[in-house]
Amino acid sequence: MKILILGAGQVGSTVAESLVSEANDITVVDTSAEKLRLLQDRFDLRTLVGNASHPSTLEQAGIADADILLAVTQSDEVNMVACKLAASLYNTPTKIARIRATGYLEHPEIFSPENFCVDFSICPEQILTDYIRKLIEFPEALQVLEFANGLVSLVAVKAFEGGPLVGKPLSFLRSHMPQVDTRVAAIFRQEKPLIPEGDTVVEAGDEIFFIAATGNIRSVLKELRRMDKPTKRVMIIGGGNIGRRLALSLERNYQVKLVEYNKKACEQLAGILKHTLVLNGDGTDENLLATEHVADVDVFCALTNDDENNIMSTLLAKRDGARKVIALINRNAYVGLVQGGKIDIALSPAHVTIGSLLAYVRQGDVAVVHSLRRGAAEALELVAHGDRQSSKVVGRRIDEIDLPKGATIGAIVRGDEVLMGHRDQLIESDDHVIVFVINKKMIHKVEKLFQVGIGFL
């Protein structure tokens, strides 16, 4: 596919990186020659310096041949204009824009084909906020991801010494909890994936990914880790786009304290956040943290736009007794370094949000993509189409499907019904199938498997 990406920032670069392959022809446009050079040095793609909302730039970048336009520059306005131009002048089939301002997002009609012609809009800040909210709701989880409009969840947990499952085979889970249907999709042990079998014995430190109907998540978590206390107190450092949204979405259900360095910003935040205690100060100031009883905090989130500060304040908070600490970290190298150490969860905004873009770009009817383990693994929701002849999955039992090794079908959603991916489960047309892939090299194979054959009319 020919893909045109506008903006070589965090989102643009990450998406370019994950799409670069023989099958894709990618061009990236940015005003910064330096950012483009960094990309071009690492990947096989074309770059162009220029203003992304100018017809001449778009033309030079080859928009007339492009299958997909991804407008992900820093500016909402540039992104919207680019989509509009792509539709009016170049008939581009799929146009996706990153839109951050709530003022625009509140009026989805402006994206319609009569107006700005944005087929899909994504808001990374909102995606991140939702992601963090889930981690607060389930404090024992490392990751909670939803599929099929929230009917199914994929949850990652760390097995710890003395936990209920450690030292026991996975089949124990089944016999111990026959009433709750769940499947372990993968286990990562010392950063390496294991293909889970019934006799796989769980060790302390294992990262376990399991899939279950969302309503069953709590009871499964209870088995895997004895239930942690539910979250009551949340402390947020940084009242920017993400901190503000998060406080707003949490403040009715939790006790929220928000620390912001900028005094003016504090005043504005205090005006918007009716139930949050807004504090003016530095999140790395241990006296401030102590005064605000960081030791009693259940979840501590450092969400400023400064990686180093986020790392330092989460380290301090953890040392001083905060139960679970989450740091937002933009630089990829830091994420790998920090995750799993003293800091419970290191969040890379680019990796959390990239999945929502990938779902539109991937070949085949892909409903949801979640990028896992910093892009090394992936969980996908694919829609099966066709019949036994035109499809390689429809009309077959799961154990008859030629899945590449390391890919697991976790669950199937048929209408509103959630069916676990047991080996004798039959797949029907229009089923939403949730597949866990432990190595990204297999993703293309999995996609191919779900594509209909030429005989599908």
Place this chain on the structure above:
Amino acid sequence: MPLNAATPLLYPAKVESMNLISSILPLENVILDADSTSKKRVFERVGILFENTRHIARSQVFDSLFAREKLGSTGLGQGVAIPHGRIKNMRDAVAAFVKTEASIPFDAPDGQPVNLIFVLLVPERATDLHLQLLGELAQMFSDRTFREQLQASSDPVVIHQLFINWKA
């Protein structure tokens, strides 16, 4: 139905002498295209063709072909693709054949780009007949001599005759 060359096809008795394709492919729908360099341009080109000859909105043609392509490539391999789609409020199937000068990436199973592109539009309610059309196309294009003849010619009239005269 499976679409490999070995599939026996049922022909209606009265059109025994003619193949199914020839009835839906008029000469004017055989195009030699020097300009198109991408899948998107080819779909635009046939959109305009069907808008002018069949009064089907070009955007409808374009969207339908792209929507089908999204579910899985219609690239057949050996330089051939058979993009197809359903069109609302259409009575009979129509077809166009585009031979492009440049080969176009089409995500075909053999990984090769294509330059022989047969576009098929069928009514919203596809029937067995339409599946037979697809089957016949697959069979036609699996015929190596036929493909070589198409590649060798640059005359729409000759190419059209090749389609008319083709026999299983």
